[in-house]
Amino acid sequence: MTRQRFSQALVIAAVLLWIALAFIASPNIGMVSGLVVFLCAWWMVFFTVLPQQIRGQHEDGDIVPGSEPGAPTDPQIRAKLWLTTVIAAGVWMLIVAVLAFELVQLDWFTSGRAMPQR
DSSP: OOHHHHHHHHHHHHHHHHHHTTTOOOSSOOHHHHHHHHHHHHHHHHHHHTTTTOOBHHHHTOOOTTSOTTSBSOOOHHHHHHHHHHHHHHHHHHHHHHHHTTSSOOHHHHHOSOOOOO
16 A cells, blocks of 8 residues: 555545544544544644745745745645644544543543542
């Protein structure tokens, strides 16, 4: 399986899981909260991917008059948006699995009491 096919399959699986959240009876995560978690994860990943592989105009020696010398010559935004979506889909699926299967108990977050001793 090529890298492109794998990334497409991961994003499709995340979309199908998001749709399935409407039918999963989980008190921890639903369809709307799943979307909010995905958007938060997407933005965090986007701001970490954005500065990768940037070459400024001053590095290429081709500075456009009137522009910032550190401005990128080729920002590759489309590739970075797709990479962000793929990484965020994987992170989101991991978070949903933890919350839907209750691998982490969230009761002590809302009760205000100390964590239960095991």
